[in-house]
Each structure stands twice: as structure tokens, then as C-alpha cells.
Amino acid sequence: MIHRLSLAHPGGTTPIVVGAGALEATRAELETWCAGRTLFVVSSPRVRALHGAVLAPLGAAAARVVDLDVPDGEAAKTVAEVAELWHGLLAAGGKRDSRLITFGGGSVSDLGGFAAATFLRGIEFAALPTTLLAQVDAALGGKTGIDLPGAKNSVGAFHMPAFVVADTAWLSTLPRAELRAGLAEVIKVAFVLEPELFARLEREIAGLLDGDPHRLAPIVAAAAAAKAAVVERDPKEAGERRVLNFGHTLGHALEAAGLERGEPLAHGDAVGWGMRFALRLASPRGLPAEDSARLSELLDRLGLPPLPQFTPEELLAVLARDKKAVESGVRWVLPRRLGAWAAVEVAPDEVRAELVEFLAACQSH
């Protein structure tokens, strides 16, 4: 079954097509979109080798196809890589009406989307996310960007894709660790916004970790719909959209500190740990113990990998440059109960004290 969502935004409406066979279901529209134009395909050699053949019909519809390779993973989101894309787009004669497809995980849509957002002040792109994390989160919502050393996504732009095609067939080649990391984002959105989806995850988590495309499709569609609804109401994160940062404040710090140490954490795993930490801040503010226990237990069943031996100081240093910070400090998205949340200022002393206990507890396992 194919799920078709649509996300209205100031620049138009983005169709989001989800399911096993989503690409075939969208083929005619995509062919029209790139017909007679130069089509740039930004992907990694690995993704191209696994799934690249599925793009052949689009290539036939375009006037010509130019492949631009980027490395896999967060480490590719650098100034040097985006500069290489810009030069590649220019050298191949990219025009304002050229089209660009990102085909890969979240780092590919972040990096390729940022190149599309800024080349000639913006060309249209379509996101074809191939990982669970990208299908439920990274490729939706128009956030594109690159990292500066120690500061994830600190350079970027809001640039909505013209299409998002999340074909769950591509998930069948994902390693279990990537499914786990993607499911952490699904758990995130479910816990603060969608109690029914959360209950479904509690029932199905074991099977979902096996990567069956048909079982994953409705979960991806539900998570994408929840995110799209939030983005539609708040495209530039002026308010409500910050709910999507549940687990991300410490999560981003864990990712950045891991990169600095050469012990990178997957984004979803970092968010999983970040949610655990947020529970510590949320409990004294009224989160019912029962709800907290349900999230903890589901994360236990997800099986997060162990944390590197971070010190509180290195994480606090990274938190201090959080890009969502304002002059008055970092605001934390905390659950009030299953399905409800608030953005809360937490005093730095409390963050520090909880972090010391949290790291001691995590690392004693």
C-alpha cells in the first residue's frame, strides 16, 4: 500500500509518498518534473551500487543526467564537500531550471539539499531517502545544511524538496543498527505527539527491527505524517516545530562530542540517549512515572549501543554552542505526559548535576 501525504508550505506543496513501491507510484510525476532538463543525482557510491538502477527511467526522461558522488555519513557534511558539489553543478552547466535528486541517507539529503538551496540561489530538488532515519525525519521538512567542526548543521538553509519519495523497499538492505537509529526518531515523535503510534511501536518493535518493508511502511507513513503536520504549521521553527527537538539537545551534543573524539554516534542513537536524559529533567516537572517508564522500557527493547566515556565538561562545552540556543540559554523540549510537551528553560546548574549522574549511570553498565 502506498501512502500519499502532502505538506503545504509558503513556497507550494510537497507530496510525500511512502511505501514499498513508492518510486514506481511517483514515476510519472517525477518524469514530468525532470523532462527535458539536466538532472543531477547526488548520491554515494554505496547507495548507487545497491539501488541506483531504480533511477534509470528518470534518467531517460531528463535531457541528460549528471551523477555527483558524495561520501556516506555525517562526516561528509563539510564546507569542502558542498563546495565540490557547487563546482560540479557549475562545471556541468547547471541552470536555474536544472533538477537535483538526493538519493541516500540523511547526510546526503542535508548536503545535497543545501547545494540545491544555494546554487544559483536555489534550484528544485527531490529527496529520495534510502534510510529509515531519513525517511521519517531528515529528508522531510526542508532543513538542509552542513556541519562546522563541533557544531552540527550550523550552516544551512530551509529549502523544501519538490517531492519526497520514501520507498520502503530500499530499507531491506539496511543493517539492523540503522533501523534501530531510525526507530529512535519514530519513538521520539510518537512519544511527544502520537500516543497511538507509540502504543503500536510497543507492540511491534521486535518485528520492525527486522526491516520488513511492508511492516515498516505504515510506521514510516505515520511518523512522516506527524512530522509533516508540525512542519506545515511552523515551517521555520518559530515555535511548535521545536517539539521535534525532543531528545536532540543532548543528542546533538553527544554526536558532536563523539565526532571530536573520533567515536561517532549514529544520530538516532544519540537521540535515544538524549531522550533518556530528557526524562531526568522531565520527571521532577510532572511527567508521570508510568509514562517515563514506558519510554525507558521501549528504548531498552530498542537496544541502544553504549555511550563513549564522555566527561560532563566536554558535553557542557558543546551544549554551550547549541545552534538553538539564544542569548538567554538553551531551552529543552520536555514531555509533560505521553502525547504532550513543553519547551522549558533549565538552570545550568541543574543540567550539570543531572548530567554527572546520567553519565555515571550510563557508563556503569
Place this chain on the structure above:
Amino acid sequence: MIHRLSLAHPGGTTPIVVGAGALEATRAELETWCAGRTLFVVSSPRVRALHGAVLAPLGAAAARVVDLDVPDGEAAKTVAEVAELWHGLLAAGGKRDSRLITFGGGSVSDLGGFAAATFLRGIEFAALPTTLLAQVDAALGGKTGIDLPGAKNSVGAFHMPAFVVADTAWLSTLPRAELRAGLAEVIKVAFVLEPELFARLEREIAGLLDGDPHRLAPIVAAAAAAKAAVVERDPKEAGERRVLNFGHTLGHALEAAGLERGEPLAHGDAVGWGMRFALRLASPRGLPAEDSARLSELLDRLGLPPLPQFTPEELLAVLARDKKAVESGVRWVLPRRLGAWAAVEVAPDEVRAELVEFLAACQSH
């Protein structure tokens, strides 16, 4: 006299304040805007030395001021310079609610504005243009960006400044060559959109080239108002805004080819030559000889510097990668008569033939 315009756009309304004393007239608003925040001032050492003292009151209102230096001129609009700005913003603890001021010519607002557009996916900035060219053109309208080798403004973003303050007092230190280059842009907008302003330029051109701030103020205000009206109706250059590219198609090619050769042309001078070339394409399409003669004569009185010895081939090669090109070719903005224009496709053979004659004629002087 202070002229206050306002430009409504999808993200809000930008006040544009023009005149001798415009900064003092806007001071209270700017102080409120940066009060209690980190204020980044992107400028060049030269501009800082000439006029930097005027920013002291703003610095006092901000929580702190961080100066970020960039070189003067188009050659500074590189990936390396914007990366340095990004790193500088991050290293100094820039936040989403930090403020940025660009203080300098058009290259400073292009480069600094692009850093503001993309740092943390966009922070607010105010443009304080110090050259005539920037006051009437570059700093208005939200186009920001950098160059790739041989392709001006080929990377960038639309990011409207929160304020534009064009204090014509700053023009008193401008060399005559910079006044000339700025007046070329004023002539451009006047010829295709504002016949009364054009007639005024015909009367006053000699005095304006002397740089009197009070004489320049109403001219800057009229040119800025004409541009702002166009931008307001078409913020992202979907249609009407392309009128502002009159003289820019060949103009950009001249600039790019000049840079490649190490014989850079000022943007306004290149636009002046570009308008002369556009007259050649416009005349056989019905532009009255009388109107064409008036523009030629005014450009004569402006006194453009001689063109480098370009070959037709090198200019045609640059035209082929014009960023406004679409797959079907470059469209030229051509005057139909004084105060009216059209965007026209011109066959490549005709462009080539006219270019050969044009270069021969220009270079025989």
C-alpha cells in the same frame, strides 16, 4: 532630508532609510534591534578606518560587538571567505538571535548577507551600504551570495535585510570611479522604469559625479524606490524583477572575463558597457533611435573606462554559463522605449555577430 521607504516581502517589511544623516535617523530602531544581543559587524579594514566610528552607539546598545573583517571588492566573494565568516560566527558564540551588520560596498553585503542567510539557517542582518552602487542596488532586495571561478553570484540565497540604512554622508569619501559605477546602475533603472529620473540624471550628471551627499540623496532615494517596488512585486525573480538585469547579461560576462584575465571591471562600469550592447540588440526590435541616442549620450557623459581587449569567444563562453540561463538559452532584457522593456530570446548567431561588431567598435577608440 531623510527618505524613508519600506519594502514588504514574504518575511516582513524592510525599512530603507536614505539620506545624509540616515544612520542617526535610524539609530533608535537599530539600538532596539540589537539591544542585549551579540552584534557582529562585517566590514573591511578600509571602511572601518574611514567610517567605523559611526557605529559606536550601536555597539554600546548590544551586549557585545564582534568585528569580522573581510577584504574589499568582488574578489573577496569566495567560498574561503564565507567559510571564514561561518567559523568566526561560531567561534564567537553566535546564536540564532544574534544580529549582523554589513558595513561596506556591495561585495560586503553580498558576502556578509550570505553568511547571515546560512549561519544557523539564517540570522537577521542589517545592510549599511557605504558605496553608491550598494546603496542603489546591491544592498537592496535580499540577493546575497558569493562567486565561483568565472561565475559571479553563482552560489547564494535570498535573505532580506531587517534594515537598509543608506547614509549618503558615507559617499563623500568615494573616489569618482566608484560614483561613476554607481551612477551606471541608477541610469539602468531610470532608463527602463523611470523616465523622470532619467531626465533628472541628464540634467544633473556632472554634479552627481562630484559626490555631494545632499545632491545624491534624492537620486539614491528615487533609484532605491524604483528597485524596491520591483522587488516587492517579485521577490524571487519569477518574472518582473528580471528588468533589473538590463545591461547585466553582457555586463556579468565582462566582469567574469575580466576577473579571469586579472583585469577586473567595476560592476557598474560593466553594466554600462552591457547597456550599450543591449542597445544594439534593442534597436532592430523597435527601440526608437531618439531614446537609444539619449542613453548613449548619457553614458558618454558618464565616461566609462575602456574595455579590455576581450575576444568574442571568451565572452560567449562566459555567457553560456550565465546563471539566469535556462535550458533554452539566455533571455535578454531589452528596452522597448524609454520607460518600457521586454525579456527577449535572441538567437546565438545574432548575439555572436553583434558582439564581434561591438568589440571591434569599442576597442577602436
